[in-house]
Structure formats: structure tokens, C-alpha cells
Amino acid sequence: MAETTNSGPAPSAVIDLKSRLPYHIEGNGSEGRVERFLDAFAAVLEHTDYKPLLDSYCRTTNKCNRCSVTCPVYQVTGDPRDVPCYKTTLLLSIYQRYFTLGGWLNARFTPNRFELTEDVIAEMAEVFYRCTACRRCTQECPMGMDHGLITRLGRYILSLTGIAPKALQVSVREQLEGETHNTSKVPATAMLHTLEFLQEEFSDQFGIDLDVPVDKKNRDYVFFCAVSDYLMEPDTLLGNLAVLHAAGDWDRWTIGTGNFDGINYGLFYSDWHLERIIKQLVGEVDRLGGKNILIGECGHASRSAHDFVPVFGGAQTRPVVSFIEYTLDCLRRGKIKLNPDIITEKVTYHDPCNMSRGGWIVNQPREILKSFVKDYVEMTPHGRNNYCCGGGGGLVSIDEIHDFRMKVGGKTKADQIAATGAQICIAPCANCKKQLKELVEFYEIPCEVMGLHDLILKAIEIPGGKSAEERKEEAELYAM
Amino acid sequence: MSELELTTDRTQRIKDVLWALTFAGLVAMLLRFVFGLGATTNLDDRVPWGLWKIFNMISGAALATCGFTVGFLGHVLHLKPFDRMVKPAILVAFLGYGASLFALLFDIGLPWRFWHPFVHWNIHSFLFEVFWCVSCYFVITFLELSPTLLERLGLAKLRGVLSKAAGVFVIIGITLSSLHHTSLGSLFLVTPQRLHALWYSPIISLLFIISAIGGGLMLLALIKTLHSWWYDPSRVFGGTMVREGVVCKTCGGDSENGATPEGPDLHVVRALVTAGAWVLSVYLLLKIGDLVLRPEARAALLAGTWESVLYVVELLSAAILPVLLVLIKPVRRSPYALAVTAGLAAFGLALNRVDVGIFGYFRDAGELYFPSAIEWVITFGVLAMAGLAFFFIIENFSVFDDRWKRLADSELKFSSSFDRLTWVWNHRLMTGLERASLIALIVLPLAWITLYPPFLESTPPDTRAPLAVDAARDTLRIDANRDGLDAVFAHTAHKQRLGGEESCVNCHHLSMPADRATPCSECHRAMEAETVIFNHEQHLAWVAEDKELGGWIPENQSCVECHSGQARSAASAKACMECHREDMHAVDPANGRLAQFAATSYHSAMHNTCIPCHTENALTQNRPELDRCTTCHQFGVPEGLEENLQMRELVEVRIRRQ
């Protein structure tokens, strides 16, 4: 698909969010916002290691506009404000004006061109939250500048100034200071009910009774998935249970009731929250004496655990395993059997950015799918250069920008899915599933979005349970 | 703003300046060793001792005497205000002597042999005694300073031993200091005729030690005030300095009439300045006594030369003014006035040393010595390094106060302070390596191109064309290097003797085009150095005009005429002779190509032309005086005789007289 800038809807048609900032909560009113922003920026520069990064980026921004070519948002809007380099320049020029010797000289000797004002902050708030920080632009930048990191730093300073999406702020507050310690306020008892329901469903389908090991000590794996899976994605969890049972590792894993939420919105907009959530997660694993951290199907949960447990874990650092890696391992060792002729539809795979951009989980799911799916088709581009679903970076949980996500954020991905003509689109990430389902519904694409383990559930053969064939007929009977 | 933030801003600019001077100093030091003493300094045979020896060493040592004076007052006599100043005094002494000795390394010709006086002795020499005492005293100050340094570096046992022996060190320090300050003075006893009468006095040793003691105390007072100004103004300046940003007008003032209270440390500064003033009053008496007893000194003073003006200025600022100022009550009250007095006295002392060492010898040397750029840069570079070491030590060790302790355990709450005018975050704008490296980036290249000797070589003045003694130009007087010792040349006599018209070419071998008698000084312009006579710019125009070249800019077309290949350099150029065949004669027929680019020095041009012929004729016509220098070089032909043609006979008369 040629990546020339296609003629997306005229910019005016795109929702101009500047007038609609209400989804940003205001900590302490809007007056003195410039001073508070500069104070926050100064504090960040003082206590963290961002200063050398900003110094070298100030110098090497080449303004060659290569990154706009690959940015899904800019592809659609064509609005200069969406060029990744423009966003970075916003923050860098503030840094250059207020925190460097050059800025000091400029302020004294030249009628300085840049002054931080209210609307610059408003524009930053809007621009930084139109970008999903999928870091596709970083690969295109000849200087290798990480615009995702700068966007995240900009959001971090805005959050310190009191501007952050209400949805994220509330869920993180619940996760850190609420008593349920998870983003969707799911109390432990509710989680246990869900597990009972899953056990009943599992015995209906397979005829095998399971007992989910909860709060078991010194297990090999401590399972964390996005807490929204318990509410909205039963099939994925069933798939997980099926794989665990079939692989015979039933007594090597457990779920902690203290904290069973792998979601980490800190990754999107605040180092402070990121660190505290990671510490909470590692604390739970330490409480249970688990040896490894097993992350369910969630893009940003696996990345934040995989990248930041070593950074913040300290002594409690544990190796992090993604469920996809675990399933592939079982498949390769022949611990699970997948019936290749159950899935007849055309299947395609969407790479969640947080998992694939770093090159961590790219080929594993493909190997699993190709083992039991006859008609598999790839989107282009895929793998490390994949397009973002449009809901990343926490945008999916902000409902006010639903239209933006549909018309702008996800449009390129929607065209991609439509182009493959697949009936099933696999997206092993809670946020991607929610966004893609909305996309599919919005553009009426005849495609069903499901997790990788939903498909595995259909095709898995568990000795002693009903075979995949029988379950397929029952399902069709039930569907009529 | 807490006290810590308030003060860190003040020292930042001063440290920048010190860093800049240090980097410039480093460049100058490198150049000093690469190019040697002659090219980098203005020292010469008439002025053997210059800025480094006199200003850095002698006045540096004189100003750093506070180590042993305060050591005596505070440590031996245990007088109240002085015992608190023992540690700072020792630090100032250590750094002062360190800077002096380090600057000496650049002054002596063979610095890697600095240790020789330890091995080769000469007990009669004052310099030997100075060397031993100064080096031993430097070690003593280091030993006295080490307990403060070891406080943070561990080795508690060693620290214990050293602090116990502190008493002994102080006593040895006092003896060594009194010895070397006296002999620093008597260094100049050895030049009775050469040093100016005003400063050459038999009691010069006594004058040196007394003035040094006074000046040292004054300098320490100045440093104490500056330290308080930088780090904690309320200690010395009391309330006057900072009251919510409002600076009160009355300076100090009595606490009775409601004026701002005195700073707690002001009495220390006052004690130092008063003690210094007492000592300087003794110095004043000695000076007056010296004037009274030595009539030639009085005569020199009343002679009204610039030396006597210097003498009066030095006496005023070193002795008279400080003593008078300290007698006035309000002066003793106000920190500013005390600082000015101390500064004045220290300046006076330094000026006295420079007077004795440099200005005193001007009349004898017969030339005015002014230090070269590299001398100044190294002098201030060394002092800047000492300054940086001073800041580093007082900020990291408890010398004046245990600031570093308070800084470490008080988790300094970071306050994002913005510079009000430019609204730029100046608390940690750039510190440490980043700031110093930026200064280095600007200062190093700048220092290099301003100090690099080859860039500074002033082109020697052109040689002077020969003077015709008479209208017919048959005798010429050649005084090329304008030193008055000219040579007489019988122009027409030589022409006839060597064969008329064709012989002209022997001297006028390379005339300007269309000129048959171009004088030698036209091309041989420098007395000693070669002169590049090829004028590139002119040749562009001449060639274009000569060959009538066309094109937009004819000059540009003429490049091809001489340069064949594309890389236009001297190597690829045509030889002169190829164009100038008729009006040039190859001087040395050996290589046909005239050495066309550079004319030899006027000196060798003349000698290579005249001397071979003269020596050969001296033998063939056995006229021995021909090959003697005095045949041409007469000394100081009397003015009257200049036009008189019998001049040649007079010279011969003298020779025949024997």
C-alpha cells in the first residue's frame, strides 16, 4: 500500500479538540498554569535523567519531515500539527527557551520568538493526546529521535500540571489508592465469581471440572491479565485455562487476589504512576513467592512488565513471560494439540504496537496460527512496522474522542483489515480488541475481532474432554 | 530564599572567570615550554628577573604570610579572635606558596632541575637559604592543613597524630617564615650599584619581614570579608546586607541607635585589620628612619623622578593610609571600610615588592621592561588555579565553616528559582563539567591564536636605502639597520675599478622592470630575515595587461599563464627567468633558476657581495686592511665630518700611527 499522503477528510471535518478540553481534569484551577508547568518541567529536569536527552535532541532535530510519512494520524488528517516532529518541537522549544544557556542569551538579546502561554499548553494537551505513542515514526527518523518518548514526557509534565485524561486519572487513582487495587474497581470477590462462572462454562464445553488455583504460594507462574478480560473477554480466559490444563501445568500457576490487574496506565503518561504500579505488581508476586510473572493477552501490560520490572523491581525483579510465548512453548513441546481443520475462515493477525515495536513478540503468534489455521493472510505492513489500531496510548479508554478514534486514529487500520478481506482478525491485546471491534462496527467490515486464545479455545483437543468437532456442532446448534 | 541558594549564585560568575583564566593559563604554559623563554617573555639580558619571580613569587609569598602570623597569635598566644582564623590562614598560606612555587617553574630555565639546590649547596647564597626555607615551609603548611583535609578522607589515626603535632609545626613554621622573609629582602642587597637608591637600604631585610607580616594580616581580613560576602553575608555584614532584599543605608552603625546589628564575625575582621595596622605603623617608622639615615635616599626622593612618585604612592597605600584609617572609629565599625583598608594595604605591599624587584632596576637596565602577554596569562592563570582550589576546599572541607556538612544532610528542597529578567531557570542551568567544558570550548582556541608566538611576530622594520654623501653619488653611506654604525662605500671608485657600465649588474642584478639601478633595500627589505618579493596580486594585473587577456575579468584569466596544473601552488608555477629573460641576471649561475621567491637578508646580501672580492684583493694587492671589518664599518663618524670628503684620509691616518 503506497504510503503517499492520501487525501484524508479535510482537516475541518476532523474534530477540533482544542475547544473540548473537559476530558482533561484540572487539579487546581487554570490560573498560574504556565508557572506550574515550568515548575513541573524544572522538577523533572532536576530529579530525572531527561536533561541530556533533551540537550542532544535540541541539537539534532533535522526537521526533514520523514516521520510524517509513516504516522497513521497524519496520513489521515494531513494537519501539520500532527507531524511527530512538530509535537516534539513544541516541548523542545520550551526546553530550549527556558532551560538552556541559548535560551538565556536569546531572552536577553533577541526579541525572543517563543513564549510559553496558555494556548501553547492547551495545544500541547490536545496534540499529545492525538498521538498513540506507537513509535512508528522513530524508525523512520534518520536521527533516530524517539518521538514516543518525548510525547510521553510531555504528557508526564502536563499530568504534573494537573492536565490528564479523566478516564486514565480515575482508573490509576483506583488502582493505586483504591481498596480494590485495579483499574476497573473489580473487587476480589467479583473476580472469584467470574472464575466460578468460567469453571462452569469450561465444564459445559469440555466436560472437565477445573479448580482455578487462587493465592497458591511458591508457584512457577503468577498470572496477570488486563482486569477488563474478567469482565469482557471470557473466551480469552477460557482459552488460557484450556492451554494451562492441556499442558498439564495446572499446579505450576496461580492468580493472586491481592492484585490481579496487569494494566499499567503509567506507561502512557506518568513515570511516577508507572513505578508505583510496577512496585505493586512485583510486591504481589513477592507475596505469593512466584518465580515468574505470566502476563495475559495485553499489549501495554506485557511491555510495561517486560521493560520496567527490571528497572523498578529492584530485589523483587522476576522474569516476565507473555502467555503467547508460553503457549508457543507448549505447542512446540507437543504438550497441547490443536485441530487444524476446525478453523475454516480466513484469519489475519494484528500486531499490538507495545509488543511488536520492540521486536519482542512478532513471530511467536504467527507460528501458532500457522500451525492450525488453513487460510492465514498477513496485513501489510506488519510485524515491527505495523500500523497502530488507533486506540493505543490510553486513547481507547477516553470515550469523548470516540469519533476521533474512528475517523482518524483507526482509519488506516480499518482500511488494512478491509484490504485483507479476513473474516477473523486476531488482536492479542485488550485495548486493541475494544478499538478494533468499534472500528469493525463503525466501518461495517465483515470481520470478527477476537483474541488469539479465543481461536485456540475452538481448536484445542483436551484428552478426556469433548473433541473440538463435537464442541463446534454444539456451538452451531446453540447459535441457531 | 534559603541561605544556600542565595550564596551559590554569587560564586558562579567568579568561578567562570577563574575557569576561563585557568584554561588560558594552560595554553600559555604549553606555549612557554614549546617555544622557550626568549620567544614567550620580554625578559632579556638586561632584565633577568621579571613578572613571575617578582610578582608571583616575592609579592605572592609576602601576601601569604598570614599562615605564620595568625599561627603565632592564634595558636601560640591563643588570643581570642585569632584562634578561629588559624585554619583559613593556613589554607591561604598553603595556596599562596603553592601558586608562587608553581609560577616559578615557568620562570627558571631548567624547571626539571628544581630539586638541585637540595643536593648542590652554596651556604653563602641568600637564594639558597630562601629556597630551603620556602620549600620546607610549604611542606609545613601542607602538614598543618592536612588534618582539615583528612577529616573527610578517613585515616583518623594519622589525623590524630598530625593535629597533636600542630603546635610543633606552628613553631617551625614561624622560624622558617621569619628566616625566608628576611632573606627574600636581602636577595637585593647583592646589587648596590644597580638597585635605585630609594629602595636599596641596608635594613631591607627588616623592612621586608615587617611589611610582610602587616600585609599578610590585611589580606586575610580581606579574604574573610569576601568569603562572608560570597557565602553568608550576615556573618560579617550583619543586618546591612540582606533584609528581605532591602539594603539598609547606614553601613554598620551602633546597635544603640536602632541601626542594624553588627555581624557576628565583624570583630574578627576588625582584630585582623587593627593588628595589621599596628605592624604597618612599625614598618612606617622603619621607612622614615631609613630615609633619615640615608642622605642619598633623601636626595633621590626629592629629585622628583617617577621613581620617587612610585615610592610615595607605595608608602601611602602600604603604611600611612591604613594606619590613619584604622584610627577613625566609624571605619572600624563598617565592614566596607575595613575591607577597603585591608585591600589598600595588600596592594601597597605588592606594589613595594614590584617596585624593589622591577621598577628599581629600570634605570640600571636602561630599558623599560613590560611583561609579554604569555607572562600575564600564566601569572593570572596560576592565581586562578589557586582560586579554584580555594573555592573547592572551602566548599568541601570545614575551613571557614562546616558548610558541606549542612549541605549534605539537609535534603536541600529543590526550589525551581527562575531568573526574574529572562525568566530562565538559573538554579541548575549548567553546572560542573558541562559549564566548565563550555568555557574551555571558547577560551582555549581564543587563547591559542592570541598567544601563539609565530602569529605575533612583528615584521622587522624595513632596511634604510643608502644615503648619497654628495650629488654625484660617488660615495654612499650605508646604514641599513639604522644603528648609527654606517659603512662608507666609494660608489664611482668601484664602478671604474670593476669595468664601467657592464659592472653595474654585479650589484643591481635584479632591477625592477624598466629600471636599471634599483637599490638593494628595494628587495632585501629585512636586515636578518628573508623577504618574499614575489607580489602575486600585482603579477595578476601585469600579466593580464602584458598578454592583453580578454574575458570578463582579465586578471582571472592570467592564472593559466603561470600555473599549469589545477592545484595552484608555488610548486606548479613557472620560473621567473622564463619571462624575465632580458631584465634579470641569475646571481648564482650554478642553478639557472633564480631563487625567485625570496630575497636573502640585507645582511647576507651585502656580505656575500662585498667580502669575497675584498678578501681576494686583500691577498692579491696585499692591502691587509681590505678584509678588515673596520674598512667599511667606521664607528660613530663625528657629525661635523659627515660632508667632509677627507674623511677617508683621517681614518687611514689613525691606522698608520702605530
Added chain:
Amino acid sequence: MQAWIDFAMGPLFAFSLGVMALGLLRHLVLQLDTLFRRKRSRLKYMPWNKMLHDSLEWALPVRHLTSGNVIFSNASFVFHIGAILVPLFYAGHIVLWEQWLGVKLWSIGNGFADVLTVITILAVLVLLVSRIAVPRLRAISRNSDVSLLVLILLPFISGFLAAHPAFNPLPWQTMFLIHLLSAEALLILVPFTKLSHIVLIFFDRISEIHWQLRPGAGDRVAETVLGKEAKV
């Protein structure tokens, strides 16, 4: 005029070469200081192979030259070849490096250098025009980007004309002086403008290191900005 040329070739060149060399050295030292002092413990967690792969991909940027704004990228690639080879290896400059740095470089033929210079001049013109004409580039370009391109153009054009006096509209001295002064201005500007990517590009390629955040920093920042008992 000749005195000006001698000054420009002597002290001024030494000064500008010094400023450039020391400026780039300073960037190098500061970046290494960050890597090996602040972030030493995090070095082993870095995905070195991914970064190496991305960097090498840019060494022969086939994929990048055939996608996106193709003209601009290719012009920039071609420009870099000329901008690096000609100043370093041109016969006339070899003498400079020998005199100032004492190093004897291999020199490229004069004809080849001329062709390369012309190509570089054209490439810079393309960059200049596209920065001004193409709306997308125009919106994002700063003044310094455009003026730097013009400044880079000067030494190349004046150098070429000085080497070929026949086409030279100005007297040889003036053109040579322009060449000297513009090149020295460029050298002096290198450490202070985006040209310092000569050194900094290597450190930007490994900016993954900056994801290795400083543990405990978040709390201190929150405490500073939001006060002791900072709530989320």
C-alpha cells in the same frame, strides 16, 4: 586583500578548527558522561541488536529512499556524499590538514572533485527549494534550517569558482576570501547548530537508554511539585 587572506588562512582557520574540534569533543564527553556515569547500571538491559539493526539500516537506506518524500530524502543522501568527501579529500585541502594536523591524507582527482562539487551544489539547491516550496516541509522548517543550507552552499560555490577562475565573476582574491570566511563561519557554527549531529547521531541512535528511567525519581518529582503527601 592579501593580508586578509593570510589572516583568514592562519589564525582564523586555527580558531575555527579549534572551536569545531573542541565543540564536538565536548558533546562526545557529555554524552559519554551520561552513558557511563548516570546510566552505567542500565547498560546491560539495552536491546543492542535492535538498535544496531536500525542504525545499519540507515547506512544503506534503501527502504527509506523509496518511500515518503522521495526527492528530499535522495537529495539529502547525495548531498551528504559530496559534503563529506570534497572538503576532506580535495587536493587543495590536503595541504591544510598536513600543515595544521600533520596528517597526510590520500587526495581525490581534481576532475572528480569538480563533478562531486557540482552534484553537491545541485543537491543543496533541491533541499533548499523543497524546504521552501513543499507545504509540509515549509510548515515545519525553522529559519535556521533554511539559513544553514544557504551557508553550506556558499563555500561550495565560492570554492568551485576559485578553483576555476575562468568562470569567476569576481576577482580571484575576493572569491577566495568569501570561500575562506564562509567555510570558517560554518566550522564555528558546527557545535552550536544541528550540524553537531556529526557526533550526536551515534548517541541518538541508542536513545533507548533513556527509557531506563531513574528509580525513585517519580516520588521526588511529585514531592517537589505537589508537596509532601502528594496524591495521585
Added chain:
Amino acid sequence: MIGMLIDVTKCVGCEKCVAACVKANGCDPAAADRDRATSPDGLSADRLTTVQPIGWDHFAKKACMHCLEPSCVSACLVGGITRSENGAVVYDPDKCIGCRYCMLACPFHVPRYEWSAKVPFMKKCELCEERLADGEIPACADACPQNAIEFGERDELLRLAHQRIGENPDGYIDHVWGEHEFGGTSVLYISDADLAELGWPSPDTESIPHLVEPVMHATPIVGGSVLASVAGVNWIVRRRMQQMHGPDASSNGHGGGEQ
């Protein structure tokens, strides 16, 4: 005790002695020529002797005077300059550290320095030691065409000088320069023009070491007395403090910092 007698009336200023000295000491003749004009009295590191004009037709050779009590010998701190037993004042480059105090100390401004050399040494006439060693007379005396320079025992030369003045009283000024000045020098001058112009002092000036060394020998006494008095004062003060404050004050603790 060797010496040299220079008869100013005979010298014609042909500077052959200078050329011979430059050759004997292996100095650079071109540099010698250059220094002739630049250095005020003609002496330089490459020109260890020179001919100074007095008025317009009198010349006097100037080099190191080899004083009987040289002030440079007493000044040099490493003993680099010594007076050998035959009276020549000799310089030892291995000891010299380049402090140039000898240049300051010499009343005749004789010692010169190799300013342009990387490893500079002091340079002055040393009465051609090697030539004396193998029995020859110094190069300048040897080269003088007018034998204005006689070399021999000092007292024998003194007798010759007085005899010459006696023989031709109106041809000479009745004074032998160098007999008593600065305690006497080995190089003697007789002349018909007054040499005061060249910097010679009045005959009764004392030798500088004689003037200066007593002060130097007083150093041990001064040092000892200062040491004793300070130690004494220290002991007294400590004893008084002990009585007043009891044992703890006896430890002469440090002045201590501010707080």
C-alpha cells in the same frame, strides 16, 4: 693567579678577538653578527667578549672580569659558578637550574643567557679553560694583532702596567682599572681615556660578597633566637592556661573552625 692586561691605547677595535673567541667557544658566527647590533654592549650568548667604543677612536675589550671575590659565585644558590684555583671564574652547566640570579648579581652586567634555546644555559667568558689546560694562552689574547691583550700572572701584569704608565706618563691616565675595584679583578685595564663611561665604579668600592656575606652568616643566629623565643612564649602561655583552666586546656587543640 692568572690575569689579563688590556691596553686601551693599543686597541684599534678590529674585533679579531671577538671572531677568535666565537670560534674557540664554538658559537654561531651569524648569531654573533646579529647580536653585535642588537645587544646594548655587544655581549650575548653567542658573543662572549665584545669591543666597546669610548668616544670615537678608543676601544676597550669587555668580557668577564674574573673578580678576586666574585659576587656571582656567592650569589649562585647551587654553587654553579666557582672560582678555580688559577683564578678563572668558571660555570658548571650540570648544576645550573636557570634562575639567572648571577645575571642580577654581577656589577659589570657580564653573564648572558641563551634565551632562544629550549634547554638554556648561562654563557660567559671562562678564560678558555681547555686552551689553558693544554698550555695555550686564551684565544682573544692570541688573536690580537696589536697585542693590546697580555695574558700572564696577575701581580706580574700589575707590575708591567705600572711600569708602562711610568714610562709614558702623558700617554696614560695614572690608574690601573681592576686593581682595587670590587675587591680587585683579574682583568686589568690601562688607558688614556677614563673608563668610568663603561660602568667602572670608584676604586674604593668594596667587594660585594664582603658587603653581603656577614648578613648571610647571621641567619643561623636569627633563626635560633626566633625558634627559642617562640618556643619559650608557647611554653609560658601553655603553663599559664593550665593553671587557669585546669588540665583539659593544656592540649593545644586546634583553633577550630567557626562553629
